[in-house]
Amino acid sequence: MMNKCDSQTPTNTQTMDYTQQDSYIPVLKSQLSAGASGEKNETDYPTYQFTLKDIEATESIILQELKDNGFKKPSAEEFNNKIKEVFHRIIDPKSETKYLQIKFEDKCSKNFKLFKNSNSIDANPHSTYVFKNGLFISDFYSIPEILDYTKNSDLTKYESEAEATNRSTDVKIYYWKDLSDLKNIRKQNLKTIVARNMYFFNNSTSSITWLVQHDQLFIRNLIKYFGYDKEAKFNEYVINYLNSNPLDNSKDLSDYIASKNCEGKLEIRSTFINSYETLFNTSKNVKDLIILKYLSSKIINNEIQNTFNDQDKMKILAFMANTYDPLFKQYHNQNNDWGQMTILADYRDFVGDEEWIKAKNEYKSNNYYGLPNLKSMIEYADMFDRVGAPD
Structure with a gap:
């Protein structure tokens, strides 16, 4: 359910005073009575x-x-700006709603539903929540998943009595006290909450390392669904994750590179694409960016089913070529792993002369999208012949 926890920051102190914080006690008791999960007819x-x-x-x-x-609350303005920057949600200060649900696989939805990511029964998309008054973000948890209720003997007694008086014969209830890994799950949940908020709202650099090691699905979702490519370490992690199997993962890469926003407009994650060059400049290993060529071939051959039209694909290829093709030109003679073609040369050969001229005119009319290498790489692509590169 959760990654193994680590002794690295953040810490878990659990200094909650039960006598002072009794507002949640009735809810906690209800959750203890109901148990952690149930099973009926082996389902x-x-x-x-x-x-x-x-x-x-x-x-x-x-x-x-x-x-x-040690978390320092941001101001409401700082918090709202960060939520807009990361999740593209605008918090209306006049709204009386206290929470927003962020659905990673349905990013444009503003519907609200309480959903636990660990719940295998509900098929809703992966979610996290914005606590507008508390000025923090968190996934949704049952209280025993974030609070060690066993420190209160009255609560442990209450749970045991609830189990003893349970008269359900057709539903098997699994109680929180019987979950052998609950302590570690709780510790991991709390560390996750702290690390995310320390990173986003307190600019904690130490939290970056922890998140990369222990909150990897969240990082992938940030880039994949919301285009959050401003953190170099996050980009590097995702690139290495996809490069573990570049041929099979090349289709998945398209979701990280580009998507449509809620207005249906194409958005390209240029900083993420540029991170491939950064990684290559360190390793000088073509295997660190060959996945860009694999993906471009699939786009050119129309092997990927998505909402992108031909003009969108043309632009996506341009951004990829802006990074990949200059590196091909500089290094392809050093080994055979580069293959024979750049992205744009491959594109030119596939579409034919007439469509290639249209593509070049499209690039020119858009001022080459402001990409520094695109014009020269178009000229380079025109030099390729049946043998391959001109150099």
């Missing part, structure tokens, strides 16, 4: 219906954990 079965009270109950717990780890 997962829901034993608890989440309401707004459940997410409200987590807010004070999370705020205390953040405080214990």
